[in-house]
Amino acid sequence: xxxxxxxxxxxxxxxxxxxxxxxxxxxxxxxxxxxxxxxxxxxxxxxxxxxxxxxxxxxxxxxxxxxxxxxxxxxxxxxxxxxxxxxxxxxxxxxxxxxxxxxxxxxxxxxxxxxxxxxxxxxxxxxxxxxxxxxxxxxxxxxxxxxxxxxxxxxxxxxxxxxxxxxxxxxxxxxxxxxxxxxxxxxxxxxxxxxxxxxx
Amino acid sequence: xxxxxxxxxxxxxxxxxxxxxxxxxxxxxxxxxxxxxxxxxxxxxxxxxxxxxxxxxxxxxxxxxxxxxxxxxxxxxxxxxxxxxxxxxxxxxxxxxxxxxxxxxxxxxxxxxxxxxxxxxxxxxxxxxxxxxxxxxxxxxxxxxxxxxxxxxxxxxxxxxxxxxxxxxxxxxxxxxxxxxxxxxxxxxxxxxxxxxxxx
DNA sequence: AGAATAGAGAACGAATGGAGAACAGGCAAC
DNA sequence: GTTGCCTGTTCTCCATTCGTTCTCTATTCT
Numbered sequence: 001x002x003x004x005x006x007x008x009x010x011x012x013x014x015x016x017x018x019x020x021x022x023x024x025x026x027x028x029x030x031x032x033x034x035x036x037x038x039x040x041x042x043x044x045x046x047x048x049x050x051x052x053x054x055x056x057x058x059x060x061x062x063x064x065x066x067x068x069x070x071x072x073x074x075x076x077x078x079x080x081x082x083x084x085x086x087x088x089x090x091x092x093x094x095x096x097x098x099x100x101x102x103x104x105x106x107x108x109x110x111x112x113x114x115x116x117x118x119x120x121x122x123x124x125x126x127x128x129x130x131x132x133x134x135x136x137x138x139x140x141x142x143x144x145x146x147x148x149x150x151x152x153x154x155x156x157x158x159x160x161x162x163x164x165x166x167x168x169x170x171x172x173x174x175x176x177x178x179x180x181x182x183x184x185x186x187x188x189x190x191x192x193x194x195x196x197x198x199x200x
Numbered sequence: 201x202x203x204x205x206x207x208x209x210x211x212x213x214x215x216x217x218x219x220x221x222x223x224x225x226x227x228x229x230x231x232x233x234x235x236x237x238x239x240x241x242x243x244x245x246x247x248x249x250x251x252x253x254x255x256x257x258x259x260x261x262x263x264x265x266x267x268x269x270x271x272x273x274x275x276x277x278x279x280x281x282x283x284x285x286x287x288x289x290x291x292x293x294x295x296x297x298x299x300x301x302x303x304x305x306x307x308x309x310x311x312x313x314x315x316x317x318x319x320x321x322x323x324x325x326x327x328x329x330x331x332x333x334x335x336x337x338x339x340x341x342x343x344x345x346x347x348x349x350x351x352x353x354x355x356x357x358x359x360x361x362x363x364x365x366x367x368x369x370x371x372x373x374x375x376x377x378x379x380x381x382x383x384x385x386x387x388x389x390x391x392x393x394x395x396x397x398x399x400x
Numbered sequence: 401a402g403a404a405t406a407g408a409g410a411a412c413g414a415a416t417g418g419a420g421a422a423c424a425g426g427c428a429a430c
Numbered sequence: 431g432t433t434g435c436c437t438g439t440t441c442t443c444c445a446t447t448c449g450t451t452c453t454c455t456a457t458t459c460t
Contacts, residue, residue, distance in 0.1 A: 044440080237408090425439100
């Protein structure tokens with residue numbers, strides 16, 4: 001979206017205000033009077049600029065033909081749900097905050113964010129304190145890194161290996177061991193899609 | 201990045217203040233009045249210096265055409281400049297793309313993005329293919345991870361240790377060795393602030 | 401002295417904001 | 431119907447402001 005000039009901004013602001021007060025958008029003449037213009041022609045150029053900027057919808061040649069484009073609710077990001085630490089349930093934050101994540105990283109899928117506690121995946125470059133972006137899924141491909149709920153009580157971030165009648169969760173830490181479960185003990189809650197780390 | 205002169209700093213500070221108060225940047229004339237100048241021509245030279253320093257975005261010949269780079273970052277993301285591989289100069293992409301990065305990760309500083317090639321920082325959880333967010337700076341604290349230009353020809357991402365008369369760059373890979381240089385051989389180009397990884 | 405920094409002022413071209421005429425389509429009153 | 435009137439659109443023309451470029455000068459620091 002391009003930048004508006006002073007005058008264009010002024011007109012847009014007026015339209016927004018006006019929309020709150022009246023059902024109908026103003027005519028060009030009304031706009032001219034409100035803004036101190038004497039020529040509809042001049043005004044029209046500004047309106048066109050607003051159309052170009054995608055802020056206004058043109059209703060060709062119809063009267064009061066200025067509609068504000070619905071401001072697409074600014075994307076508030078994806079929810080930050082809490083902390084995941086191996087051996088515990090996900091510790092949810094009381095009121096979910098939201099985090100702006102680059103679209104490139106999540107590819108239009110439904111995702112959420114967790115903060116990693118612990119070193120169980122350190123050899124995969126997932127460190128204590130990192131934020132992981134998880135795609136909501138209840139199944140995963142083999143070798144995916146997943147959020148798994150084990151025995152309905154503890155949640156972990158592990159690489160998954162699914163064999164017939166057996167599910168193995170592999171940590172990436174030489175000091176820890178892979179654990180094997182029966183399929184019904186392990187519920188997949190999502191698949192790792194991206195990782196964010198702050199060095200602040 | 202070069203140092204600003206007194207006057208340039210003054211102008212930059214004014215622009216930052218102004219940006220908080222108004223939607224639109226000032227015209228050159230307004231700037232002149234605010235700073236006690238009578239000639240736009242003089243001001244223009246200073247603005248050019250700020251553009252050169254990467255603090256201001258030039259909007260050629262358009263009015264009120266002074267955008268703080270910081271502000272642009274918020275709107276369209278921060279520039280993805282290219283690839284950094286130990287032992288080579290930064291390989292720039294032809295036309296810089298932009299990447300939307302969560303504000304939380306960069307804290308209002310002027311930053312850019314590089315893609316990491318190689319395993320030199322693998323033990324710090326920085327893997328081949330990761331994207332690193334770098335704050336533009338020409339100095340760093342000890343133990344910071346920095347983008348350093350060595351002998352004006354090769355760029356690397358390393359942890360820095362600055363001693364009197366000596367600069368040591370530490371990789372995080374047991375198979376590699378720390379390198380020691382004279383201070384004038386090493387030019388800091390930025391400090392690691394965040395990391396993004398995609399598992400797609 | 402020479403370089404770096406700072407400023408003045410003129411001059412040019414482009415962006416902006418505006419005026420007004422002319423045309424076209426819809427709507428209501430006649 | 432058709433006759434005006436209101437309104438949106440298109441067009442040309444104009445004035446001012448503003449960014450840029452240029453040359454010339456002053457000050458400060460090394």
